[in-house]
Amino acid sequence: MARKAKELLDIPADDFEMVVRIVREEDIAVARQMAKQLAQGLGFSLADVTKVATAVSELARNIYRYAQTGKIMIRKRLEENGGPTIQVVAVDRGPGIEDVDLVLTRGYTTYERSLGIGLSGIRRLMDFFEVVSEVGTGTAVVVEKRRRKF
Amino acid sequence: MDKSRLEMLAEELGASEQEGKLWRKLLLGAVSGTTGNNLRETLREPLLGLLEELEPTALGAKLKLVIERVPTFPTAELFPLVLELCGELRHDREQAVRKLEDMLSELATPIIRIWTEVLLVPLIGSLDTDRAQAMAERLLERTSTTRARVVVVDVTGVPTIDTAAGGFLIEMFSAVKLLGAEVILTGLKPEIAHTLVKLGVDFRMVAIARDLEDALRQAIAMLEEEKRQRRQIAWGRGSNFPGEGGEHGDI
Incomplete structure (x- = not known):
């Protein structure tokens, strides 16, 4: 687990098409906008574009709230069977999460004005979801959304 | 370096008539023999004009050329001045953005x-x-x-x-x-x-x-x-x- 956290935190940004550094609150909107554009460009349905944008917005806000600074990295992957996939990696070198399962419980929050449904909500919005975290090192969240065929 | 050669250089540097004028002013001001605050005041106006006119990289390249061609160019005075002016421009821009934000917040939500x-x-x-x-x-x-x-x-x-x-x-x-x-x-x-x-x-x-x-x-x-x-x-x-x-x- 610890090894994986480090690996993900050091993942080179060059491998991604879009990298947004989250430093100020406005950066959340920038990250959301970029994710939206990429999803639209790949021909995702309107509902899925909104889901991807919302998930990125949540991830960016988590970084801003709990780690102050971090990165949102977005890339697309073209798969042979099935449509293209958008992968979003959110990394920060913040305090880390002690108990990932607890954080994924609906309604759990350490932030007073939050609904506490962000991370668990992201999991429901996306097709793939993984949190890797180590206290004192940082947190990495990887999510993916596949374009669905109709 | 005499005046006519400086004027030729200014003409060479200026892509437009306006830009050429700014370069001329800058070059002649730079070698006019003034020093200290007076020199800074002389350089200030043409430099500010050039910063607004040109892309930063283009301006950098042209300034480098000037420093190479004009041995008496007061490079040491120029650098802090450029930084100062860049800071001022950025400040102005930030203020403009802030003004727009204020305007937006007033406009955005009618009740x-x-x-x-x-x-x-x-x-x-x-x-x-x-x-x-x-x-x-x-x-x-x-x-x-x-x-x-x-x-x-x-x-x-x-x-x-x-x-x-x-x-x-x-x-x-x-x-x-x-x-x-x-x-x-x-x-x-x-x-x-x-x-x-x-x-x-x-x-x-x-x-x-x-x-x-x-x-x-x-x-x-x-x-x-x-x-x-x-x-x-x-x-x-x-x-x-x-x-x-x-x-x-x-x-």
Whole structure:
């Protein structure tokens, strides 16, 4: 687990098409906008574009709230069977999460004005979801959304 | 280096007539023999013009050329001046952006009285900023001062609602309700509706309307219902004229 956290935190940004550094609150909107554009460009349905944008917005806000600074990295992957996939990696070198399962419980929050449904909500919005975290090192969240065929 | 050669250099550097003039002024000023603050003042104006005229990289390349060609060019004076001017330009730009932001926050959210005791709030843009907070405060103020009974919140102009924006709306709705007004939410787009359900953001605490027309209809129905109830109470107390449109209709 610890090894994986480090690996993900050091993942080179060059491998991604879009990298947004989250430093100020406005950066959340920038990250959301970029994710939206990429999803639209790949021909995702309107509902899925909104889901991807919302998930990125949540991830960016988590970084801003709990780690102050971090990165949102977005890339697309073209798969042979099935449509293209958008992968979003959110990394920060913040305090880390002690108990990932607890954080994924609906309604759990350490932030007073939050609904506490962000991370668990992201999991429901996306097709793939993984949190890797180590206290004192940082947190990495990887999510993916596949374009669905109709 | 004599004046004519400097003028030739200025002509060579200037892509446009305007730019050439600025270079001429800069070069002649630089070698005019003044020093210290006077020199800085002389260089300041043409340099500021060039910074506005040219891309930073292009200006850098041209300045490098100048330093190579004109041995007496006061390079040491130039550098701090360039940095200073860049800082000033950035400051100006930041101020312009701030002004625009202020303007936007004033323009962005009108609070409209569309019916007796009914307010309409068409929300636009992100709901996760200080701007949104300020808007919520204004709405509460207006709700209280106008004694509104119903507040219609239209989120047609909101691109995405994440949990932060959802939390903001829920807070705002609760506060409006504490002021004794009902809230009708409208303008939720289908894709946002789906996302909200997935996220688990629950807006069941307020009435939902399909569109603005529906919202207004519901608002008027709420007001009528309230009037009817008041009439009934008045009648229960033994009022003499309980009928439709009686004197007690507007207690």
